[in-house]
Amino acid sequence: MTTTTTYIAFLRAINVGGRTVKMERLRALFAELGLGNVRSYIQSGNVFFTTDEPDRAALTRRIERHLEEALGYPVPVLLRTVDEVAELLAAEPFRGVEVTSDVRLVVAFLSEPLPADLAIPYTSPKGDHEVIGADDGAAYVVIHLKNGKWVTGELFGKGYGGSVTSRFLHTTEKILAAARKP
Structure with a gap:
């Protein structure tokens, strides 16, 4: 049985220090990875999506690699589930x-x-x-x-x-x- 997880990606280095990324572009970059229900919140790099990928570390690396290739600079990605943020x-x-x-x-x-x-x-x-x-x-x-x-x-x-x-x-x-x- 496959479990779908909703993640919040907290991104660093988005829309600071002259590195401007429109949220439409950021959502498209996440969608290019096959992630579902991609949405964003405010301009500071908060992206929500669903996935059935079970390995969070591998998913994080895949997102970071894709963002760096597309944007030309590293973007650290900190993934948390909705439940984890709620518990926090x-x-x-x-x-x-x-x-x-x-x-x-x-x-x-x-x-x-x-x-x-x-x-x-x-x-x-x-x-x-x-x-x-x-x-x-x-x-x-x-x-x-x-x-x-x-x-x-x-x-x-x-x-x-x-x-x-x-x-x-x-x-x-x-x-x-x-x-x-x-």
């Missing part, structure tokens, strides 16, 4: 964190777990962010804006060699809601 949000990883005008809540999707020697909670040397929790697939980061801006940098220090793409918590909630729509 249901766990309320930011419970008890007070949101203010200078605080943002961010889900950092990870290609591999954080280094075992990264003590969590972890506060960056400049105090601009705190990693308050993590599991194998995501880290939960509280951003402290400086002069109203998020100073992007290495979230986990130099010891993390995997790919990371981040979404604000409220955006992640909207992505999940959109992915659940037929």
